[in-house]
Amino acid sequence: MLASMKWTDLDDNWCPVARTLSLVGDRWTLLILRDCFLGLSRFEQFVESTGATRHLISDRLKRLVEAGILAKQAYSERPKRYEYVLTEKGQEFAPALVSFRDWGKKHLPVRRQTKT
Protein backbone atom coordinates (compact mmCIF):
# COMPACT_ATOMS: atom_id res chain seq x y z
CA MET A 1 0.00 0.00 0.00
CA LEU A 2 2.21 2.73 -1.29
CA ALA A 3 -0.13 5.60 -2.04
CA SER A 4 -2.88 7.06 0.10
CA MET A 5 -6.40 5.92 -0.46
CA LYS A 6 -10.00 6.55 0.31
CA TRP A 7 -11.84 4.53 2.87
CA THR A 8 -14.17 2.96 0.34
CA ASP A 9 -11.06 1.46 -1.23
CA LEU A 10 -10.73 -0.69 1.86
CA ASP A 11 -13.45 -3.03 0.63
CA ASP A 12 -10.95 -5.41 -0.88
CA ASN A 13 -8.33 -5.18 1.82
CA TRP A 14 -6.69 -8.37 3.07
CA CYS A 15 -7.87 -7.55 6.57
CA PRO A 16 -11.44 -8.37 7.57
CA VAL A 17 -11.46 -5.47 10.01
CA ALA A 18 -10.60 -3.07 7.19
CA ARG A 19 -13.25 -4.56 4.93
CA THR A 20 -15.84 -4.18 7.66
CA LEU A 21 -14.79 -0.59 8.23
CA SER A 22 -15.15 0.19 4.54
CA LEU A 23 -18.84 -0.43 5.13
CA VAL A 24 -19.59 0.80 8.61
CA GLY A 25 -16.44 2.60 9.73
CA ASP A 26 -18.21 5.87 10.03
CA ARG A 27 -19.79 7.59 12.99
CA TRP A 28 -23.25 8.05 11.50
CA THR A 29 -23.51 4.60 10.02
CA LEU A 30 -22.82 3.01 13.37
CA LEU A 31 -25.24 5.37 15.10
CA ILE A 32 -27.93 4.37 12.64
CA LEU A 33 -27.23 0.73 13.43
CA ARG A 34 -27.47 1.50 17.14
CA ASP A 35 -30.86 3.09 16.49
CA CYS A 36 -31.99 0.01 14.61
CA PHE A 37 -31.10 -2.14 17.60
CA LEU A 38 -33.10 0.28 19.75
CA GLY A 39 -36.10 -0.34 17.54
CA LEU A 40 -36.09 2.75 15.34
CA SER A 41 -36.71 2.20 11.67
CA ARG A 42 -37.84 5.38 9.93
CA PHE A 43 -35.99 8.11 8.15
CA GLU A 44 -37.26 10.89 10.37
CA GLN A 45 -36.45 8.90 13.47
CA PHE A 46 -32.85 8.47 12.40
CA VAL A 47 -32.58 12.15 11.59
CA GLU A 48 -33.92 13.12 14.97
CA SER A 49 -32.09 10.54 17.01
CA THR A 50 -28.63 10.86 15.51
CA GLY A 51 -28.61 14.58 14.85
CA ALA A 52 -27.01 14.00 11.46
CA THR A 53 -28.25 15.87 8.42
CA ARG A 54 -31.01 14.37 6.27
CA HIS A 55 -28.52 14.20 3.46
CA LEU A 56 -26.17 12.02 5.48
CA ILE A 57 -28.93 9.77 6.72
CA SER A 58 -30.20 9.33 3.19
CA ASP A 59 -26.74 8.43 1.95
CA ARG A 60 -25.91 6.04 4.77
CA LEU A 61 -29.24 4.23 4.60
CA LYS A 62 -28.66 3.70 0.91
CA ARG A 63 -25.23 2.28 1.60
CA LEU A 64 -26.51 -0.02 4.33
CA VAL A 65 -29.32 -1.33 2.15
CA GLU A 66 -26.90 -1.92 -0.71
CA ALA A 67 -24.65 -3.83 1.64
CA GLY A 68 -27.54 -6.00 2.78
CA ILE A 69 -27.28 -4.84 6.37
CA LEU A 70 -30.64 -3.12 6.34
CA ALA A 71 -33.71 -3.89 4.25
CA LYS A 72 -36.04 -1.19 2.93
CA GLN A 73 -39.63 -2.18 3.39
CA ALA A 74 -42.83 -0.37 2.54
CA TYR A 75 -45.02 0.00 5.60
CA SER A 76 -47.64 2.00 3.75
CA GLU A 77 -48.69 1.79 0.11
CA ARG A 78 -50.59 5.04 -0.27
CA PRO A 79 -48.78 7.18 0.38
CA LYS A 80 -45.64 5.12 -0.19
CA ARG A 81 -43.71 5.09 3.06
CA TYR A 82 -40.66 3.03 3.84
CA GLU A 83 -38.89 1.78 6.89
CA TYR A 84 -35.50 0.21 7.37
CA VAL A 85 -35.03 -2.99 9.29
CA LEU A 86 -32.01 -5.04 10.19
CA THR A 87 -31.40 -8.12 8.09
CA GLU A 88 -29.80 -11.17 9.66
CA LYS A 89 -26.48 -9.91 8.45
CA GLY A 90 -27.26 -6.66 10.22
CA GLN A 91 -28.38 -8.39 13.39
CA GLU A 92 -24.95 -9.94 13.61
CA PHE A 93 -23.46 -6.55 14.26
CA ALA A 94 -24.87 -6.67 17.76
CA PRO A 95 -21.66 -7.90 19.41
CA ALA A 96 -19.67 -5.00 18.00
CA LEU A 97 -22.17 -2.46 19.28
CA VAL A 98 -22.30 -4.17 22.64
CA SER A 99 -18.52 -3.88 22.83
CA PHE A 100 -18.69 -0.19 22.06
CA ARG A 101 -21.43 0.29 24.62
CA ASP A 102 -19.52 -1.50 27.33
CA TRP A 103 -16.33 0.35 26.57
CA GLY A 104 -18.13 3.67 26.64
CA LYS A 105 -19.93 2.90 29.87
CA LYS A 106 -16.68 2.00 31.52
CA HIS A 107 -14.35 4.64 30.14
CA LEU A 108 -16.48 7.59 29.14
CA PRO A 109 -18.88 8.49 31.92
CA VAL A 110 -21.20 11.36 31.02
CA ARG A 111 -19.99 14.71 32.26
CA ARG A 112 -23.30 16.26 33.25
CA GLN A 113 -22.77 19.77 31.98
CA THR A 114 -25.51 22.31 32.54
CA LYS A 115 -26.52 22.69 28.96
CA THR A 116 -29.65 24.45 27.78
Place this chain on the structure above:
Amino acid sequence: MLASMKWTDLDDNWCPVARTLSLVGDRWTLLILRDCFLGLSRFEQFVESTGATRHLISDRLKRLVEAGILAKQAYSERPKRYEYVLTEKGQEFAPALVSFRDWGKKHLPVRRQTKT
Protein backbone atom coordinates in the same frame (compact mmCIF):
# COMPACT_ATOMS: atom_id res chain seq x y z
CA MET B 1 -31.59 16.96 19.43
CA LEU B 2 -33.18 19.46 17.15
CA ALA B 3 -30.33 20.78 15.04
CA SER B 4 -27.65 18.88 13.20
CA MET B 5 -24.34 18.44 14.87
CA LYS B 6 -20.78 17.39 14.41
CA TRP B 7 -19.55 14.02 15.49
CA THR B 8 -17.22 15.46 18.09
CA ASP B 9 -20.35 16.84 19.78
CA LEU B 10 -21.31 13.26 20.57
CA ASP B 11 -18.87 13.16 23.46
CA ASP B 12 -21.53 14.12 25.96
CA ASN B 13 -24.35 12.09 24.47
CA TRP B 14 -26.57 10.06 26.78
CA CYS B 15 -25.66 6.93 24.84
CA PRO B 16 -22.38 5.18 25.60
CA VAL B 17 -22.16 3.94 22.01
CA ALA B 18 -22.35 7.52 20.75
CA ARG B 19 -19.73 8.68 23.24
CA THR B 20 -17.43 5.89 22.16
CA LEU B 21 -17.96 6.80 18.53
CA SER B 22 -17.11 10.43 19.21
CA LEU B 23 -13.62 9.12 19.94
CA VAL B 24 -13.09 6.23 17.59
CA GLY B 25 -16.03 6.32 15.20
CA ASP B 26 -13.80 6.92 12.27
CA ARG B 27 -12.33 4.54 9.75
CA TRP B 28 -8.70 5.52 10.23
CA THR B 29 -8.80 5.65 13.99
CA LEU B 30 -10.08 2.10 14.13
CA LEU B 31 -7.52 0.96 11.58
CA ILE B 32 -4.77 2.47 13.70
CA LEU B 33 -6.09 0.56 16.68
CA ARG B 34 -6.13 -2.62 14.63
CA ASP B 35 -2.49 -1.99 13.76
CA CYS B 36 -1.65 -1.50 17.41
CA PHE B 37 -3.17 -4.88 18.19
CA LEU B 38 -1.06 -6.32 15.38
CA GLY B 39 2.02 -4.95 17.08
CA LEU B 40 2.71 -1.84 15.06
CA SER B 41 3.64 1.27 16.99
CA ARG B 42 5.42 3.82 14.82
CA PHE B 43 4.22 6.70 12.75
CA GLU B 44 5.67 5.43 9.51
CA GLN B 45 4.25 1.99 10.11
CA PHE B 46 0.76 3.38 10.51
CA VAL B 47 1.14 5.46 7.37
CA GLU B 48 2.25 2.47 5.39
CA SER B 49 -0.16 -0.03 6.82
CA THR B 50 -3.37 1.99 6.71
CA GLY B 51 -2.74 3.90 3.51
CA ALA B 52 -4.06 7.07 5.11
CA THR B 53 -2.27 10.37 4.64
CA ARG B 54 0.44 11.38 7.10
CA HIS B 55 -1.74 14.30 8.08
CA LEU B 56 -4.57 12.02 9.08
CA ILE B 57 -2.31 9.68 10.99
CA SER B 58 -0.78 12.59 12.82
CA ASP B 59 -4.17 13.94 13.76
CA ARG B 60 -5.65 10.63 14.83
CA LEU B 61 -2.65 9.63 16.92
CA LYS B 62 -2.92 12.96 18.74
CA ARG B 63 -6.57 12.34 19.43
CA LEU B 64 -5.96 8.81 20.66
CA VAL B 65 -3.17 9.93 22.98
CA GLU B 66 -5.34 12.73 24.33
CA ALA B 67 -8.10 10.23 24.99
CA GLY B 68 -5.71 7.96 26.88
CA ILE B 69 -6.18 5.11 24.44
CA LEU B 70 -2.60 5.23 23.22
CA ALA B 71 0.51 6.41 25.03
CA LYS B 72 3.33 8.22 23.28
CA GLN B 73 6.65 6.89 24.45
CA ALA B 74 10.16 7.87 23.46
CA TYR B 75 12.09 4.85 22.24
CA SER B 76 15.16 6.91 21.37
CA GLU B 77 16.46 10.05 23.06
CA ARG B 78 18.84 11.31 20.39
CA PRO B 79 17.31 11.74 17.98
CA LYS B 80 13.97 11.98 19.76
CA ARG B 81 11.79 9.23 18.37
CA TYR B 82 8.41 8.19 19.61
CA GLU B 83 6.20 5.18 19.40
CA TYR B 84 2.58 4.71 20.27
CA VAL B 85 1.42 1.88 22.47
CA LEU B 86 -1.96 0.78 23.72
CA THR B 87 -2.82 1.73 27.28
CA GLU B 88 -5.00 -0.56 29.35
CA LYS B 89 -7.95 1.52 28.26
CA GLY B 90 -6.86 0.91 24.69
CA GLN B 91 -6.36 -2.80 25.23
CA GLU B 92 -9.99 -3.02 26.23
CA PHE B 93 -11.00 -2.20 22.69
CA ALA B 94 -10.00 -5.68 21.67
CA PRO B 95 -13.51 -7.15 21.85
CA ALA B 96 -14.88 -4.53 19.48
CA LEU B 97 -12.17 -5.20 16.92
CA VAL B 98 -12.65 -8.91 17.28
CA SER B 99 -16.34 -8.42 16.54
CA PHE B 100 -15.52 -6.44 13.44
CA ARG B 101 -13.03 -9.04 12.34
CA ASP B 102 -15.47 -11.89 12.79
CA TRP B 103 -18.25 -10.05 11.03
CA GLY B 104 -15.95 -9.21 8.14
CA LYS B 105 -14.66 -12.76 7.83
CA LYS B 106 -18.18 -14.08 7.71
CA HIS B 107 -19.92 -11.53 5.55
CA LEU B 108 -17.26 -9.89 3.42
CA PRO B 109 -15.03 -12.49 1.82
CA VAL B 110 -12.23 -11.01 -0.29
CA ARG B 111 -13.09 -10.77 -3.92
CA ARG B 112 -9.72 -11.61 -5.41
CA GLN B 113 -9.60 -9.14 -8.23
CA THR B 114 -6.57 -9.09 -10.44
CA LYS B 115 -5.23 -5.78 -9.35
CA THR B 116 -1.77 -4.50 -10.12
Place this chain on the structure above:
DNA sequence: GCTTGATAGTTCTTATTTGGAACTTAGGTC
Protein backbone atom coordinates in the same frame (compact mmCIF):
# COMPACT_ATOMS: atom_id res chain seq x y z
C1' DG C 1 32.14 19.20 7.26
C1' DC C 2 29.19 17.78 3.29
C1' DT C 3 25.92 14.40 1.56
C1' DT C 4 22.71 10.81 2.14
C1' DG C 5 19.29 8.52 4.88
C1' DA C 6 15.97 7.57 8.60
C1' DT C 7 11.94 9.07 11.47
C1' DA C 8 8.28 11.95 12.69
C1' DG C 9 6.05 15.10 11.59
C1' DT C 10 4.12 20.06 9.20
C1' DT C 11 2.65 22.92 5.37
C1' DC C 12 0.39 23.92 1.19
C1' DT C 13 -3.12 23.64 -2.42
C1' DT C 14 -6.77 21.25 -4.37
C1' DA C 15 -10.64 18.03 -4.18
C1' DT C 16 -14.27 15.79 -1.67
C1' DT C 17 -17.51 15.49 1.97
C1' DT C 18 -20.63 17.71 5.34
C1' DG C 19 -23.63 21.19 7.31
C1' DG C 20 -27.74 23.89 7.16
C1' DA C 21 -31.72 25.18 5.35
C1' DA C 22 -35.21 25.23 2.00
C1' DC C 23 -37.79 22.71 -1.45
C1' DT C 24 -40.37 18.50 -3.45
C1' DT C 25 -43.63 14.78 -3.81
C1' DA C 26 -47.61 12.41 -2.58
C1' DG C 27 -51.17 11.93 -0.19
C1' DG C 28 -54.17 13.15 4.40
C1' DT C 29 -56.84 16.24 7.55
C1' DC C 30 -59.96 20.08 8.77
Place this chain on the structure above:
DNA sequence: GACCTAAGTTCCAAATAAGAACTATCAAGC
Protein backbone atom coordinates in the same frame (compact mmCIF):
# COMPACT_ATOMS: atom_id res chain seq x y z
C1' DG D 1 -57.67 24.97 -0.41
C1' DA D 2 -54.44 25.82 3.61
C1' DC D 3 -51.84 23.07 6.57
C1' DC D 4 -49.66 18.53 7.99
C1' DT D 5 -46.61 14.30 7.67
C1' DA D 6 -42.98 11.28 5.79
C1' DA D 7 -39.23 10.58 3.03
C1' DG D 8 -36.40 12.40 0.56
C1' DT D 9 -33.63 15.92 -2.91
C1' DT D 10 -31.35 20.25 -4.06
C1' DC D 11 -28.37 24.09 -3.33
C1' DC D 12 -24.52 26.73 -1.53
C1' DA D 13 -21.19 27.50 2.11
C1' DA D 14 -18.04 25.50 5.37
C1' DA D 15 -15.18 21.87 7.03
C1' DT D 16 -12.36 17.96 6.21
C1' DA D 17 -9.35 15.00 3.57
C1' DA D 18 -6.10 13.95 -0.37
C1' DG D 19 -1.57 14.34 -2.38
C1' DA D 20 2.73 15.87 -2.56
C1' DA D 21 6.50 18.42 -1.02
C1' DC D 22 8.96 20.37 2.78
C1' DT D 23 11.19 20.64 7.68
C1' DA D 24 13.74 19.22 11.84
C1' DT D 25 16.93 16.28 14.12
C1' DC D 26 20.22 13.37 14.39
C1' DA D 27 23.49 9.20 12.49
C1' DA D 28 26.62 7.23 9.16
C1' DG D 29 29.72 7.35 5.37
C1' DC D 30 33.45 9.47 3.08
